[in-house]
Amino acid sequence: MSSRADTVPAKGMGWRRWFFGLVLAGALVGAVLHWGEIERFGDLLKRVEPAWLLAAILFQISTYASVAAGWSAVLRRAGTPRPLRRLMRIAVTKLFADQALPSAGMGGNVLLVDQLRAIGVARGTAIAALLVSMIGYYAAYALFALAMLVLLWLHDRATPLMAGLVTMFLLVAIAIPGLALWLRHRGSAPLPPRLERIAVVRSLLDTVAAAPGDLLRDRALLARVAGFNALIFVADAATLYACLRGLGATVPFGTAFIALIMASIVVTLGPVPLGLGSFEATCIGTLRLLGIPFETAVAATIVLRVLTLWLPLIPGMALIRSAVRPHAAKHHHG
Template identity: 70%
Template sequence: MSARGERYAGGRWRNWFFGFVLVAALIGAILHWGEVEGFAALVERARPGWLGLAFALQLSTYVSVAAGWAAVLRRAGTPQRLPPLIRIAITKLFADQALPSAGMGGNVLLVDQLRGIGVERGTAVAALIISMIGFYAAYALFAIIMLVLLWFNDRATPLMAGLVTLFLCVALAIPGLALWLRSRGSEPLPAWLERIGVVRSLLDTVAESPGDLLRDRALLTRVAACNALIFLADAGTLFACLRALGTNASFGASFIALIMASIVVTLGPIPLGLGSFEATSTATLRLLGVSFEAAFAGTMLLRLLILWLPLVPGMILMRGAMKRPPSVPHPSGASGGSARDDHR
């Protein structure tokens, strides 16, 4: 296929994908507009100091996501500045929440946008795989810690243990699949899989990631640490939201509620986790001694900060990504993407 044809096909694919994400988010927002309107009352009666801390913690999550990618790109010899990576982080987290795909919705977007700022395709895929490993490593560790904390407080139930076990299977399966595809290299797939163009394309893409990056344990540890900071910041945000509303809940209770609600959203099919996150977080906080009214109000304020406020910039940045021309493979065969100064 010619470069012009590749640009057309790539642009059409990007428009369909990004458009689907936007429609999913808009439908969710419209169906739950009453909740959005109710957030104004919560903000009006919140303590400014704690509310400011919650807002700062949420900003730090995007920096942590970008820092993990920056570590991979720096190790690969293609360092990038944090600001463009933070913009990509906002769109990726937006896509992850809009698409019910176990946190995988924004991964395709990540590779596409990294290539758009001049990162080679193999390095972009390596950043994707390493970020997935780091994300699920931190996630799985915190899920186990959460269950242990519930057990020590005599609050663990068979349902909670079952959910954590199921989640751990997912946490091992997703990065495990990516590593398995990487280890196969260019080996042929079974005939029935070869006929699925998307699977064949995924294998070809994953096979391009540099193996030395995936074997760098120090790099994997740094990326996992960056992802761990995200979960801690989210738990801290819930803690600050509860304090902002005058509730003396502990950080431990906030951490347990945040992780349990996140697991339910990860395993569920509901876009944006609408309803399932709120119900799980509220029920968990109530189980740990927080009043129902305070648990529900704190969870709603948390959702304002982690979902509804980023929704607008996420849509704006994604629309910008849709308008940006897709990168075209370099004639030599390496995917060089567009010029690096395109992101300025």
């Protein structure tokens, strides 16, 4: 069993480079197309109260700490703890790739196992960290999607389209971790002949089967990781709230929460890299629906997107490029 798995890194080197290149290309294209949005950010900074802007930045930094804390909980449970600082570097690359590739938030998962192995985590434990964090992420996401729909209903702003989007998202939120757990449960059982001939499917099955089952069955661990993932959504909503308050809008936190979650769902379901256009349109439209003036909604959304996407662009690209080089060096010397 180990022979096939051990050959994956060498054989997959070209695929890894292609994947990393795709992430970087998508980010660069998005930056060029939306350079005007980045330029407007400079003008908007003059209007945002410094204290609220600082709060928004701190909320964003906390999202990377929350992602890393979830992985850290799994690694500690497996007896292989790693410094939170090193895990936060991986979190930057993962969250950046999640946004750069339109794959229902799955793009960064391709990076995670490789990066954890690069810091000395066993392959099975790294895969378990991926699966547990995936389950925790979608559990928190689904809970907040339902909470958002309830809040819209309480505001008498829920529409059939919104209910349909949430329903579609819930199906995705159940299907993705469900598929991963089903593959883990199958272990090394033979696949149907047609699927067996697909190399990617065989590789995925081998990968998922390597995760230790005791970690996936630890309900306390799953709940803890789901809690860390919930903090990510709360911090993102708090960032939008700080942007709105910094621009002079007196709004309840629920308004920012509803707009953030609705925009995130549209991006998750949509095929647009970096959520370009779709996030902004949905966030602004939802804020308008909830009574925020158009100009304020646009300005707050632009500040939010720069803080969450464009400012991390440079460190995200640099860390992804540095992630490829160790693999390339190992492959060359091997």
